[in-house]
Amino acid sequence: MKQLILFTILIDVFIAPWGLSSTRRPLDVALAIAALLGKALLLGLLIAVIDCSFAKLRLFKITEFTSAAFLLAVLAVFTLYLGGG
Secondary structure, rough: EEEEEEEEHHHHHHHOOOOOOOOOOOHHHHHHHHHHHHHOOOHHHHHHHHHHHHHHHHHHHHHHHHHHHHHHHHHHHHHHHHOOO
16 A cells, blocks of 8 residues: 555656546546556556566676685685695
């Protein structure tokens, strides 16, 4: 519920203020609700795509981290043996 409220504020105030009902007629309110749910769905899909994209970018950087860890481990072994430990 909190996320829907935040989506509603973000969408209706900052991104797309169209589709709001200015009357209390049932048809206008139903169209406004449908527009709100459609805009919230699009915003949710956009956030999900961005989040998945960053997760894939982090996955590609794992090889850099593991190679750096391997090099530090090799350096530690050399330091242990060459340092007289």
